[in-house]
Amino acid sequence: MSQRVQAAVFDGKGGCEIREFPMPSPPRGGAVLKVAASGMCGSDVAQFHGHKHVPGEVSPVVPGHEIVGTIHEITPEAAADWGVEAGDLVCVSEVVSCGRCKGCMSGGLCGNIRVYGYTFPADANGGPWGGYGQYMGLLPGSQVMKAPPGLTPAELTVFEPLANALNWIDMLRVVPGDRVVVQGPGHQGLLCAAAALAYGAAQVIVTGAAGDGLRLRTARELGAHDTVDASETDVIETVAELTKGDMADVVLDVSPSPHTTTAALELARVGGRVGLAGLKGLTPDPELVTDLIVLKMLRVVGCAGPTRASMLQSVRLLGDRPDIARVMAGEHVSLETVEYGLDLLQRRVPGQDTVHVTLVH
Numbered sequence: 001m002s003q004r005v006q007a008a009v010f011d012g013k014g015g016c017e018i019r020e021f022p023m024p025s026p027p028r029g030g031a032v033l034k035v036a037a038s039g040m041c042g043s044d045v046a047q048f049h050g051h052k053h054v055p056g057e058v059s060p061v062v063p064g065h066e067i068v069g070t071i072h073e074i075t076p077e078a079a080a081d082w083g084v085e086a087g088d089l090v091c092v093s094e095v096v097s098c099g100r101c102k103g104c105m106s107g108g109l110c111g112n113i114r115v116y117g118y119t120f121p122a123d124a125n126g127g128p129w130g131g132y133g134q135y136m137g138l139l140p141g142s143q144v145m146k147a148p149p150g151l152t153p154a155e156l157t158v159f160e161p162l163a164n165a166l167n168w169i170d171m172l173r174v175v176p177g178d179r180v181v182v183q184g185p186g187h188q189g190l191l192c193a194a195a196a197l198a199y200g201a202a203q204v205i206v207t208g209a210a211g212d213g214l215r216l217r218t219a220r221e222l223g224a225h226d227t228v229d230a231s232e233t234d235v236i237e238t239v240a241e242l243t244k245g246d247m248a249d250v251v252l253d254v255s256p257s258p259h260t261t262t263a264a265l266e267l268a269r270v271g272g273r274v275g276l277a278g279l280k281g282l283t284p285d286p287e288l289v290t291d292l293i294v295l296k297m298l299r300v301v302g303c304a305g306p307t308r309a310s311m312l313q314s315v316r317l318l319g320d321r322p323d324i325a326r327v328m329a330g331e332h333v334s335l336e337t338v339e340y341g342l343d344l345l346q347r348r349v350p351g352q353d354t355v356h357v358t359l360v361h
Contacts, residue, residue, distance in 0.1 A: 007133030008338045008359075009122045012050035012059025016339055019122070021133065027126055029081075029140035031074035033092060038117075038131025039066030039157030040333075040341050040357040041187060042256065046279075047118070048342055053279055056119040064131025064359065065094035065117035066160040068153040071144075072135060082144040091159045092116070093143035093311045107309060114139075132338065134361050143308055148319030154332055154358040155325040156318065161188045163306035163314035164277075165195035170310065171301055172250045172273045176200030181239060181248040181267050182224075183207050184255030184278055185215035187328060187356045190222060192252050192277075194324050197223045198317060201250075205242060207235050209257075214353045221327045236266050248272060252303070258283040265292035265300075272296070277303035330356030 003023040010016055024032050046053060047063050071088050079085055094116045097104050101111035114120070116136070120129035126137045138144060147156050169192065174180060180196040182189050185208040196204050203226070206219035210231035219227050228238050240247060247269040253260050258280040268274050293300055306314070318325050331354040333341035341357040343349050 005128070005134045006335060007062045007128040007130070008335050009060050010048050010063050012047070012061070014049055016048065018335055021128055024126055024128070024135055024137040026073050026075050026078070027137055027139055029075055029077040030142070031078045031138040031144070032072045033067070033069040033090070033136050033138050034072040035064070035067060035069040035131050035133060035136055035361050036089070036153035037068050037157050037361065038064035038359045039160060040345060040359060041066065041161065042345060045342055045345050051281065054115055054118040055113060056115070058119060058121050060122040061118065061120065062122050062128040062130035062133050062136075063117045064133070065115065066157040067092040067094065067116065067131040067136075068147065068156045068159070078138070078140065081140070084144055084146055089147040089153065091145045091147050091156060091315050092138065093163075093306065093308070094118070094160065095143065095305070096139050096141045097143070097308070099141055107307060109305060109307070132335070132359060143311055145312060145315045148315060148322070151318065151322050151325050154360050155329055157358050158187070158191060158325050158328045158356065159311070159314045159318055160306070162191045162195065162317065162324070163310045164188065165192040166198070166313050166317070167306050167310035168192065168252060168275050168277055168303040169195040169199050171303060172252065172275045174199040174201055174250050177202045178249040179203040179205075179243050179246065180250045180252065181205045181207065183251065183253045183260050183264060185212050185219055186254065187330070188277070189254035190215065190219055190328065190355060191324075192254055193219055193224045194222045196250070198321070203243065205239060205248070211347070211353070215355055218327060218355045222324065235263060239267050251275070252277060254278045256280060258285045259287060261285050262287050262289050262292070265289065265296070265298060268296065268298055270296045271298070273299045273301065275301050275303045328356050330354045330358060332358050332360045334360065
């Protein structure tokens with residue numbers, strides 16, 4: 001009897017079940033990964049409820065896009081392309097690139113993107129195709145990177161949101177000496193603060209709201225110079241005081257609230273840069289004052305996802321700065337307790353909060 005593996009499947013209607021799948025075989029030019037850990041985030045919550053935001057996203061699906069595991073079986077072509085072999089602990093980008101489009105050729109986002117944990121149906125041949133599976137297939141066109149030593153697989157899963165953050169900080173042209181404000185201290189916002197510091201920002205300020213005490217403390221552990229609780233003080237006035245009236249060179253809005261966008265424009269200095277990264281559930285902001293963009297001559301950038309370069313940069317940064325991953329370690333769940341992890345992410349567990357949740361197989 002052939003070996004069977006388990007995976008959690010989201011039906012896109014608020015349901016999750018554990019299913020059995022045949023053990024995957026390496027696709028031509030690819031590999032099979034024994035998944036050790038898969039980070040969970042707000043996107044997983046959206047998937048669970050059927051709120052699609054990734055091009056080509058499907059349901060039912062085996063989710064999981066912050067993927068760390070061990071190469072179980074690999075073809076010679078993949079071993080040569082990726083520089084890894086069976087038994088290696090690796091970090092796997094969620095993006096499978098075509099390698100031919102304008103985006104790929106320029107080092108940007110693939111125009112024919114396929115995404116592990118999002119765009120592969122649960123019953124697609126060769127799967128599971130997401131980190132919530134005990135094993136998963138890896139296709140040619142994947143980005144597979146040897147993991148740096150000294151960190152557990154669960155700790156390493158922050159490589160993916162850190163790669164997002166490094167890409168966005170690079171897009172916003174943060175340079176040494178910049179003042180940076182990050183709105184929203186979820187795990188993505190916290191890693192944006194870490195990325196800004198890695199780029200040499202002279203002052204990093206993280207803003208949050210009521211109930212964000214743990215997350216704002218974590219921001220300070222990561223090196224943020226100041227934190228602001230919007231439930232206790234006026235954010236605009238406080239940032240003005242902290243920057244001696246100069247305001248921020250760069251503001252990165254990673255908050256899911258639809259009411260933070262105008263605040264981001266107000267927090268930026270004249271000629272500053274503003275990055276919009278927090279998805280708002282397609283909710284319009286009736287308070288948005290676009291005149292601020294014009295009058296302050298702001299550069300506003302939409303920020304989504306990593307690049308191949310930022311993925312490599314992230315893995316290398318964690319090798320140099322393993323403390324980032326350790327500070328962000330958070331809580332662990334199993335296949336059987338995935339829904340508890342989703343509840344943690346949604347702050348539905350009384351008296352508990354966490355900066356990150358990781359599914360550990």
